[in-house]
Amino acid sequence: xxxWLLCVWMFTxxxxxxxxxxxxxxxxxxxxxxxxxxxxxxxxxxxxxxxVNAVRNIDLDILQGEMLAIMGKSGSGKSTLLNxxxxxxxxxxxxxxxxxxxxxxxxxxxxxxxxxxxxxxxLHYLLPHLTLLDNVALPLFGQAxxxxxxxxxxxxxxxxxxxxxxxxxxxxxxxxxxxxxxxIVNQPRVLLADEPTGNVDSVTEEVLLKLFxxxxxxxGMTLVVVTHEPTVAARADRIVHIKDGQIERIESxxxxxxA
Numbered sequence: 698x699x700x701w702l703l704c705v706w707m708f709t710x711x712x713x714x715x716x717x718x719x720x721x722x723x724x725x726x727x728x729x730x731x732x733x734x735x736x737x738x739x740x741x742x743x744x745x746x747x748x749v750n751a752v753r754n755i756d757l758d759i760l761q762g763e764m765l766a767i768m769g770k771s772g773s774g775k776s777t778l779l780n781x782x783x784x785x786x787x788x789x790x791x792x793x794x795x796x797x798x799x800x801x802x803x804x805x806x807x808x809x810x811x812x813x814x815x816x817x818x819x820l821h822y823l824l825p826h827l828t829l830l831d832n833v834a835l836p837l838f839g840q841a842x843x844x845x846x847x848x849x850x851x852x853x854x855x856x857x858x859x860x861x862x863x864x865x866x867x868x869x870x871x872x873x874x875x876x877x878x879x880x881i882v883n884q885p886r887v888l889l890a891d892e893p894t895g896n897v898d899s900v901t902e903e904v905l906l907k908l909f910x911x912x913x914x915x916x917g918m919t920l921v922v923v924t925h926e927p928t929v930a931a932r933a934d935r936i937v938h939i940k941d942g943q944i945e946r947i948e949s950x951x952x953x954x955x956a
Contacts, residue, residue: 735761735887735919736782740791743777743942751777752788753942761796761886764913764920766930769939775923776891778939782921783889784810795887811836815880815918819892821872823864823879830860833879850878854908870901874908881912888912890922894929906932 736759743752751774759765769775780786782793784800793800795813803809823832830847837843851860854874856867864872873893880888890909894902906929912918922929930936936948 733761734758735763735796736921737794737797738782738791739794741778741781741788741793742790743774743781743786743788750942752781754791755942755944757937757944759919759921760934761919762913762917763934764909764922764932766933766936767921767923767939768925768930768936769945773939774942775939777942779889779891779921779923783814783816785816812883813885813887815883815885815888817873817877817880817888817890817893819895821864821876823872823875825864828861828863829856829867829875829878832864832875833860833882836879836883847878847882850882851875853881853912854878870897870904873897873901873905877905877908877912881916881918884916885918887919887921890920892923892925894924894926899928902926902928 736757738755738757738759741752741755742750744750753774755778767775767778777786781788784793784806795809798809800806800809823829824835827835829851830844833850834843834847837846840846848857848860851857854877856871856874856878859867859871859875864875867875873896877893888909893909894905897905909920909922910932913920922933924930934950938945938947
């Protein structure tokens with residue numbers, strides 16, 4: 698329920714505060730030195746009550762257009778790390794930068810998040826009483842051409858024929874594809890996915906992975922995926938292995954490197 702409410706808030710938060718001019722300029726320009734780094738993570742740390750060190754002093758550069766997989770046992774800190782990267786949680790220390798923009802300096806973080814980051818979760822979190830079209834249009838609430846853009850996003854994931862169906866009238870794989878359409882409707886440069894294939898069979902998993910590859914090829918999106926599945930991680934350019942809240946090692950096309 699908490700995650701479902703967070704999704705509703707994330708997609709419908711009003712835009713009563715705007716980006717600062719400095720943020721807008723930095724977001725579009727950045728520096729020549731950093732132009733190939735989509736996300737720069739420095740000293741990222743998160744501790745929960747009781748002294749649980751979920752994420753400990755992580756440094757990581759995620760390159761523009763790459764697919765990065767994050768793997769680790771349950772409780773290793775991988776989903777917490779993804780939430781920190783996506784600004785769904787706040788760190789005790791450290792920073793996350795998107796194309797040179799430090800999230801700590803963004804004036805309107807919900808607006809930044811909606812425009813720059815797409816989220817896909819293990820569960821689709823579609824509102825059951827809305828059609829797929831209206832669900833996908835939620836991040837565009839109050840904007841002109843919202844339904845037309847939502848329709849285009851659904852067509853891109855192969856669901857043009859399902860846009861007037863409610864979630865309960867389509868398959869599990871189609872619901873997850875609708876969730877992906879919702880994540881890309883704002884054409885974000887970064888897509889964050891937390892166990893996106895965790896509730897589907899192997900055939901649907903392959904459909905979703907090919908869809909992610911197509912979106913990366915077409916839009917140049919950076920894709921960060923938390924997964925337990927070796928078949929999913931094998932599609933990534935790099936695999937970050939997390940243990941006890943720290944990077945244990947990074948694999949790059951079969952070449953493991955210690956953190």
